[in-house]
Amino acid sequence: MPQPPVPTGLAPGHRPLGQDDPRRIGRYRLTAVLGQGGMGTVYLGRSPGQRLVAVKIVRPELAEDPVFRRRFAHEIEAAGLVGGFHTASVVDADPHGDPPWLATEYIPGPSLQDVLEQQGALPPRTLHTLAVGVAEALEHIHVCGIVHRDLKPGNIIVADTGPRIIDFGIARALDSTRLTGTGYVIGTQGFLAPEQLTGASITRAADLYAYGMVLCHAAGAAPLADGESLASALGLLPARFAGVITRCLDHDPGRRPTATQVLDLLAPNVPSTGDWLPLPVRRWSACTTRRLPRHREPWVSSAAGGRRASVTAAQRPRSWTELPKRRRARVPV
Numbered sequence: 001m002p003q004p005p006v007p008t009g010l011a012p013g014h015r016p017l018g019q020d021d022p023r024r025i026g027r028y029r030l031t032a033v034l035g036q037g038g039m040g041t042v043y044l045g046r047s048p049g050q051r052l053v054a055v056k057i058v059r060p061e062l063a064e065d066p067v068f069r070r071r072f073a074h075e076i077e078a079a080g081l082v083g084g085f086h087t088a089s090v091v092d093a094d095p096h097g098d099p100p101w102l103a104t105e106y107i108p109g110p111s112l113q114d115v116l117e118q119q120g121a122l123p124p125r126t127l128h129t130l131a132v133g134v135a136e137a138l139e140h141i142h143v144c145g146i147v148h149r150d151l152k153p154g155n156i157i158v159a160d161t162g163p164r165i166i167d168f169g170i171a172r173a174l175d176s177t178r179l180t181g182t183g184y185v186i187g188t189q190g191f192l193a194p195e196q197l198t199g200a201s202i203t204r205a206a207d208l209y210a211y212g213m214v215l216c217h218a219a220g221a222a223p224l225a226d227g228e229s230l231a232s233a234l235g236l237l238p239a240r241f242a243g244v245i246t247r248c249l250d251h252d253p254g255r256r257p258t259a260t261q262v263l264d265l266l267a268p269n270v271p272s273t274g275d276w277l278p279l280p281v282r283r284w285s286a287c288t289t290r291r292l293p294r295h296r297e298p299w300v301s302s303a304a305g306g307r308r309a310s311v312t313a314a315q316r317p318r319s320w321t322e323l324p325k326r327r328r329a330r331v332p333v
Contacts, residue, residue: 015032025045025055025101026097026103028092030044031043032044045106053091053103053104054088054106055102056101056102057099057101062100072102081145086137086140086164107159109158109159112153112157113154113156115158115281119281125276128241128266129162130156131218131244134151134163135259137164138165138259147203148210149207150191152188152210152213153218158277158281190222192206192209194251208248208259212244212246213249216249219241221236240269
């Protein structure tokens with residue numbers, strides 16, 4: 001007997017299962033593809049109790065590496081200590097399965113990458129809450145002895161209750177595998193700390209470099225236009241952001257601030273009341289709880305009379321208060 005359709009809570013860009021995608025892993029029924037990364041494919045799943053989970057299934061070439069499997073099991077155990085206030089909680093896993101997999105809490109809401117691609121740079125209030133929320137999450141992750149290693153807009157969920165970090169810590173399981181031995185670099189270009197590119201020891205400071213780059217993208221200071229320097233772009237931002245970002249992007253890991261120090265600099269100025277998301281993002285985010293077509297909604301401006309307008313990437317606003325005269329490039333995935 002055919003099963004009735006199940007609401008999936010898909011965000012824009014997610015796709016239905018293909019012919020080669022599994023339909024079930026462990027006790028979880030898979031309903032859609034949420035994304036793909038260096039470790040494997042992430043699916044939207046549903047537990048027997050109808051709870052939504054994000055299920056990451058490891059790539060076959062990694063699953064064949066016994067070193068990876070051991071480290072994957074260790075990182076799953078460590079990630080379970082972080083909890084769900086700042087991140088997506090680990091709910092189930094089988095590092096010894098065929099293939100290995102990990103299930104975490106599914107958090108409804110778009111990624112920061114989706115928000116920036118769709119809406120442009122964030123207004124100061126939203127940027128401030130994002131900066132403090134992500135720093136608070138990093139502080140907690142680092143206290144648990146975990147280094148994220150791949151912090152980027154695509155790994156930050158813009159939830160109603162605040163930003164949440166996903167895919168934390170598990171990237172370390174890729175170390176010392178056959179892939180890393182042939183020059184494979186863990187992380188995403190544009191957010192990698194200099195020491196990650198040179199093969200030096202990776203510490204919590206690498207996450208702070210990536211944090212600085214995330215704020216650059218969220219504030220509209222990156223990606224850079226042709227001939228534009230990062231220093232000149234940061235000079236257009238409020239001093240409290242520019243100063244923190246500049247310190248986080250120091251090429252010397254020892255001179256970067258800790259997440260706790262970033263919180264000390266930013267937290268006292270966070271607004272205490274009101275919704276942290278602008279109205280266009282709240283409306284768009286609410287759509288992620290319903291099934292959506294694969295296309296993204298175009299930017300709606302007052303000039304269009306409130307109607308949907310066909311707007312190219314080059315016409316998207318750099319900020320929430322400026323009309324789009326400067327290009328807004330896609331945030332790298």
